[in-house]
Amino acid sequence: xxxxxMEQGLLLAGILFIIGLISVLIRRNIIFMLISVExxxxxAGLAFIVAGARWIQPEGQVMFIFIITMAAAEVSVGxxxxxxxxxxxxxxxxxxxxxxxx
Amino acid sequence: MxxxxxxxxAVAIIATILVVTQYNLIxxxxxxxxxxxxxxxxxxxxxxxxxxxxxxxxxAGAIVVLIIFVxxxxxxxxxxxxxxxxxxxxxxxxxPAVLSLILLAELAYIFMASETSAVATQPVEAKAVxxxxxxxxxxxxxxxxMLLMAGIVGAYHLGRQKKKIVHRFLERTEA
Numbered sequence: 024x025x026x027x028x029m030e031q032g033l034l035l036a037g038i039l040f041i042i043g044l045i046s047v048l049i050r051r052n053i054i055f056m057l058i059s060v061e062x063x064x065x066x067a068g069l070a071f072i073v074a075g076a077r078w079i080q081p082e083g084q085v086m087f088i089f090i091i092t093m094a095a096a097e098v099s100v101g102x103x104x105x106x107x108x109x110x111x112x113x114x115x116x117x118x119x120x121x122x123x124x125x
Numbered sequence: 126m127x128x129x130x131x132x133x134x135a136v137a138i139i140a141t142i143l144v145v146t147q148y149n150l151i152x153x154x155x156x157x158x159x160x161x162x163x164x165x166x167x168x169x170x171x172x173x174x175x176x177x178x179x180x181x182x183x184x185a186g187a188i189v190v191l192i193i194f195v196x197x198x199x200x201x202x203x204x205x206x207x208x209x210x211x212x213x214x215x216x217x218x219x220x221p222a223v224l225s226l227i228l229l230a231e232l233a234y235i236f237m238a239s240e241t242s243a244v245a246t247q248p249v250e251a252k253a254v255x256x257x258x259x260x261x262x263x264x265x266x267x268x269x270x271m272l273l274m275a276g277i278v279g280a281y282h283l284g285r286q287k288k289k290i291v292h293r294f295l296e297r298t299e300a
Contacts, residue, residue: 027130027244030236032171035134037236039141039164041229046145048221051212052205054150054196058157061188062141065180069164076171076244081257084176084249085265088258091183092269096276098188102195103284109199110286116208 032073039066053108053117057101064094130170137163148209150196154189161185172248 043062050056068090075083105115112119140160147153161184168177258266 027127027170028241029244030239030241031134032130032167032244034233034236035137035167037229037232038138041225042138042141042145045218045222045225048225049213049218052150052209054192055153055209058144058153058192061184062144062157062160065161065164065184069167072168072171072173072176073244075249076173077242079247079249081249081253084173084254085257085262087173087176088179088254089265089269091179092273095183095188096272098191099276099280100283102191103280103282106195106198106284115199115201115205116212 029073029077032076033070036066036070036073039063039069051117052115053105053120054115056117057098057105060101061094061098064090064097126170130167133163133166133170136160137167148206148213150201150205151193154193154196158185158189161189171244174248175251175254 040063043059043066046059046062047056050059068087071083071086071090073083075081075086108120109115137160140156140163143156144153144160147156161180165177165180165185168174168180
């Protein structure tokens with residue numbers, strides 16, 4: 024018998040989202056910031072899955088597929104940007120990229 | 126089933142906290158794989174087995190491996206771990222952490238104040254998801270295709286190492 028309250032699933036998603044948010048706020052390493060954004064996207068997808076399971080509708084899982092697609096596209100472009108940043112500035116410090124030198 | 130959910134949720138939270146507090150990128154990514162697998166178990170207990178498989182294949186498989194390959198290309202050394210340690214001082218993280226935790230406490234209070242409603246027993250089949258995906262949401266699928274195409278083109282364009290050709294009279298001397 025499956026008696027998980029929906030609020031606890033949503034609370035798990037909220038906790039994971041807040042952990043990712045704290046990490047993206049406190050980190051200066053740009054790869055860590057990208058990882059934290061992945062954690063936050065995953066938590067948002069978890070909230071959709073919980074809601075889809077609550078009302079037995081497939082829409083939650085459909086939204087999760089869209090989120091996963093967006094995360095994959097985002098991480099590929101983000102990693103290409105990180106490679107360019109490291110190639111130009113020789114550092115992963117996001118504060119070093121505060122000047123746009125063409 | 127509830128016990129599985131709570132155990133997997135605890136593993137997911139602990140692994141995610143360990144991701145955030147690590148100084149070494151590779152260690153953080155390994156904990157991230159554990160976190161994604163725990164969340165896949167949560168999906169399974171919530172009646173979404175197909176999404177659990179997708180979570181492991183795409184997040185833990187593709188995305189994390191992509192990040193690991195980029196870290197290998199960057200040639201990070203022990204000094205970068207030391208840099209990370211210097212950057213992550215308590216005076217840096219305590220402010221955002223406290224404010225965000227206040228927000229989380231408010232969210233938890235709102236959830237606990239409302240009446241509980243149990244998640245449904247039967248799982249949503251992958252077939253129903255496919256029917257919805259290629260029925261009313263076909264426009265979203267096409268837009269996702271365009272997004273992935275833009276991602277491929279953008280990653281290729283940004284990741285290309287341009288060879289700088291500068292005439293020797295125009296070259297600036299390094300100060």
